[in-house]
Amino acid sequence: MMDGLRLNLCLILQISAFCYNDAAVRFANYYASHMVLQKAPAQAHIWGTGGAVGQSVTVVIDGKTVGTPMANGAGVWEILLPATPAGGPHNISVTSNGTTVTLSDVLFGDVWICSGQSNMGYQISQIRNYSSVVTSAMQRPNLRISELRQNALNATVKEPLIGTPWQKPGHDNTTHSFSAVCLMFAIELSQHVTQPLGMVETDWGGTPVEAWSSPTALAACPQHKKKRAIDPHLPSVLYNGMIAPILPMTIFGAIWYQGESNAGKPQLYACQIEAMISDWRAKFHQASKNQTSNTFPFGFVQLAPNRNVTGAHTGFPDLRWAQTAEYGYVPNPTLKNVFMAVAMDLPDYASPYGTIHPRTKEDVAVRLALAARGVAYGQQNIDFKGPFPTHFSQTGQKLTVEYDNGNTDISVRTTAGFEVCCGLSESHVCPGNGWTAAPISGHSATSVTLDTSGCQGHSHVVAGVRYAWEESPCDFKKCAVYGLGTNLPAPPFVKQAPFS
Known part of the structure; x- marks a missing residue:
């Protein structure tokens, strides 16, 4: 009777440590067999259970003993494997008290976590082709x-589901x-790195x-005030069940597609995303015995x-700005070793899964992988960011926006997308209702000139400028500004006067 009660309790607690x-x-x-463990120079941290105290x-x-860890008081053993170069396959076995368990076809490479809400959970079968x-994917045996x-x-629990x-x-x-x-x-x-890649999906829509x-x-x-009921929307509940259990695994990086559910409070999100990234980095580092970098690369989809x-003009555009910690670009001084894919020009209004779930995931993935090559892998001469404004100059009813200090040639695909804010002459304060369209009236190889005549009269000045500040700012790949050689869209931005 007592054995049955204990077994049921172990199952309820999802195999808590004292049951091991x-x-x-x-x-x-x-x-498990067929997995990827993190390659050298990091050491893969593995652990398991079983055996008496x-x-x-x-x-x-591969037949060579690499360690003999002892099970602790909870019956848990752990070990840092020797730093192993990329490749494989390898066999890894553990033996205790006459029992041997083996993992076969194990590769060493880079382990990536893929997390977020429904656009990360969006299934491969839901895309075209x-x-x-x-x-x-099947043609890449290292994946x-x-x-x-x-x-x-x-x-938190020790193991995930x-x-x-x-x-x-397959x-x-x-x-x-x-x-x-x-x-x-x-x-x-x-296609651009040689090491095996292990991809771990952990996400939940909405x-x-x-x-x-x-x-x-x-x-x-x-x-926020805590609630007692368990619901996937409540603070920390998915961290507890779907992130904390895998913290001991040595990883290389993470990608993240989330934010739609926070669009109602974008000002708070700028703090929240920075805090979450910093915390994940610290906790993966600690739980892996310092093998996961405490600055591991983190990529996200804007x-x-x-x-x-x-x-x-509110909600999604504000959230996009918050995703960058209000810089408009990454990496930046707050979000270091962070990269992103701009996706604001990829609408799919005919998506059978709802307009919030565009099927254009391949463009997202290609842009994200390009940024990962530049940031996570440090590959040289990778132009992975769309043009970003660095200088503003105003003359009469014209405002010129220069990109990347004049070092990036741009492509202009439409004259729409820019707005200026008309403020009072005695200040540069932008009133909330002061925004008006400022179409592109001309452009050079590296700059655009905006018509600001919408701010008319002696009582108004241009107090701010913003770009693509719409929930859905343009048709498919037809926003105003792109990199000429990269076809990468310029990200949205907002800039308050003074512009010097």
Whole structure:
């Protein structure tokens, strides 16, 4: 009777630590055959359970013993594997008390976490020509995928729920339901790096950044009142169930597609996203025995368009600005080693999954992978950012915006998209209702000139300028300014006067 009660309690607690010490030796559930472990110079941190207190566990790679860690009082063993160059396959086994468990076909490479809400969870089968994308993934034997099951909890657990164990991509239901952005990011990246790539999907549609943030990260920003019920929208519940359990795994970086659910409070998001990134970095570093970098690369997708409307100047545009910690670009002094894909020019108003879920995930993934090459991998001569304004000059009813200090040639695809704010002459304060269209009246190779005559009379001055400040600012790939050689869109920005 007592054994049955204990077993049920262990299941309810999702195999809590005190239940491990009389079980057979095993790896933690997210270490599995066909997986990717982090390559040198980092050491892959692995752990597992089983054996009596103080029982030694023999860890072997390809027939060579690499360590004999002891199980602790909770029956948990852990070890840092020797730093291993990229490649494989390898066999890794653990033996204790006469029981041996082996992981086969293990590669060493770079491990990426793919997280966020529904646009990260958007499945590969939902994009156009998904079958050819899967075939492309299958042609890359160094690419492996795994998915965690959705799990909202009010306390952290040692192990996650596994939706898809580690596997090679294939024409199967698990690959077809895998994250489109995550898989296509890896496919694109694999054409430019030689090491294996292991992609771990952990996301939940419709969820706010608070749910993915630990209490430590939440404390860095204004707090919401806590509720007792468990719901995927509540603070820390997805961090507890879908991030905290995998913190001990040594990883290389993370990509993130989220923000739609926070569009109602964009001013707070600038603090929240910076706090979450910093906290994830610190906690992955600590839990992996300092093997995951505490400045690991973090990439995100700046929000795509939503409704086919004009005049929606709040919500999404403010959130896009907040995603960059109000700089307009990344990396920046607040968000270091961070990269992004601009997606505001990729509407899909005919998407059968709703306008908030555009099917144009390949463009997102290509832009994100390009930025990862420049930031995460430090590849030289990679132009991974769209043009960004660096100088403003006003003459009469003209305002000239120069990009990248005159070092980037631009392409102008439409005259629309810029606005200026008409302020009172005695100040440069921009009233909330002061914005008016400022069409492009001309451009050079590196600058655009705006017509500011909308601010007429002696009682008004140009108090600010902004670009693409709409929920859905343009038709598909037809915003105003792009890099001439890259076809990358200039990101949205807002600049208050004085402009010097």
